[in-house]
Amino acid sequence: MLRVEQLCKSFAGTTVVKKLSFEIGAGESFGLLGPNGAGKTTTIKMLVGALAPDSGSITLHGQSMHESPEIRRKLGVAPQSLSLYENLTGRENLVFFAKLYGLKGQELKTRVDWALDLADLVSRQKDLVATYSGGMQRRLNFACAVVHNPDLILLDEPTVGVDPQSRDHLFRSIEKAKSEGKTILYTTHYMEEAERLCDRIAIMDEGSILAVDTVANLIAKHGGAATITGELEEELKAQLQNDALVWDDCQFRLTSHEPVKAIAELAGSGLPFKALNIKQANLESVFFSLTGRTLRDA
Ligand SMILES: Nc1ncnc2c1ncn2[C@@H]1O[C@H](COP(=O)(O)OP(=O)(O)OP(=O)(O)O)[C@@H](O)[C@H]1O
Ligand SMILES: [Mg+2]
Known part of the structure; x- marks a missing residue:
């Protein structure tokens, strides 16, 4: 479904993503596990078109993202740095993102109601996001990523700075999306999260993937x-x-x-x-x- 080939990105002469290649199959949940500065967010930004790669290619459903940018409608992203409007309500944020992806009329309303329910924010939908807790904002960030029903969901450290209850809630929402057949790319530096959620994991460090496999195979091959x-x-x-x-x-x-x-x-x-x-x-x-x-x- 998603194929990344030889992706490279440098900032001011420093290469932070080095010839990155991986593939994610339909319905698979794939983890990028690596420490701070590994290049996870830079990779996600290139996948969503927020950053141009120096070289390499990204194809989704066999179509090049570079040549067919409209294919990006099939993906949804929950960025590491929250992408929410604090002076809008939770509902208004969801409506904004749903419209951005072309939803309108009854479909828009139905999807926004669905996303509010998913994020467990129905009772707070009319409150400004500025009044939400960190955990509620993360839940809304996730809901905004999936409101347009994308095939591929990109989640960049979605549980950072989140209280245990919201974290649990996010996990259940992600697992639900997974059970409904969505394809997931999940970045984290928490191995417990990667182990719990991901069918396959790429171990990433200093811009490169060092190994990619199922958890069991990674441990059998490299775990000692x-x-x-x-x-x-x-x-x-x-x-x-x-x-x-x-x-x-x-x-x-x-x-x-x-x-x-x-x-x-x-x-x-x-x-x-x-x-x-x-x-x-x-x-x-x-x-x-x-x-x-x-x-x-x-
Ligand atoms: N716009 C930029 N300009 C210069 N350097 C950058 C820029 N964005 C990222 N970097 C550098 O690229 C490297 C990779 O950063 P990136 O944010 O992709 O890592 P990450 O794996 O997401 O880390 P974290 O776990 O902290 O989120 C870091 O050394 C970072 O300082
Ligand atoms: Mg990051």
């Missing part, structure tokens, strides 16, 4: 070993004969590619562990093995 952690009383430590354990006071750590077997062996000692846990490799370990940094301090 699982970690087992545990704790024993000081006087019992000597009874645990295992050279692979790394001790820190009464707590120990062990990495293993067969964590279930390893934990069973430890448990088989019969010692009264105060704690014994498996931490499976996750996207954080994938990012670390690909970049040598963690997502959080990258």
Whole structure:
């Protein structure tokens, strides 16, 4: 459905998007996971036509965005920096964006009512957006992206600065869109969000995609070993004969590619562990093995 090929963008001689290529199939939810400055927003801006690429191509439904800009009507975007009019009401904002995409008459009204309901803002629709909480504004930002019923929804860090309830609400709305067959491009630097929502994830850093696959395949290929952690009383430590354990006071750590077997062996000692846990490799370990940094301090 969407094909991005060899996309490049520089600002003042610094390349921030480097030969980026990826494809998203119809109905797929695809994540761009990367730290601050990875080039996620720059990529989204090129997809929606807000920034011209230096080179490369973007095609949607087989049509070049450059040659057929009207194809952009089939996509909807919730930008990272909110695109809302604070001195208009929530409803007026939705009407504005719906009209921009050519809706009118009864269809416009029906879609705006639908979007207000989706964002759970029916009771606040006549209030100025300036009076909305951060979470309500994010929900409205999302509703404005989908009011014209686009095929492809681009969400640029849609949960940043949002309270847990609104975040949950946004997640449910996105999952609903997904279950209705919408195609989603989701950027985030939260691995939990990417894991929950995305069928496939591109790990992005410094303008390039380092790996792209399903979560399970990324972890299997790049995640490395699982970690087992545990704790024993000081006087019992000597009874645990295992050279692979790394001790820190009464707590120990062990990495293993067969964590279930390893934990069973430890448990088989019969010692009264105060704690014994498996931490499976996750996207954080994938990012670390690909970049040598963690997502959080990258
Ligand atoms: N208009 C601009 N002029 C100059 N540099 C820019 C401009 N826009 C972005 N950049 C730079 O490009 C790089 C990528 O920025 P971008 O906003 O795409 O990253 P991001 O992955 O969206 O990060 P974040 O997670 O912080 O939103 C950064 O180093 C940024 O400073
Ligand atoms: Mg960004």
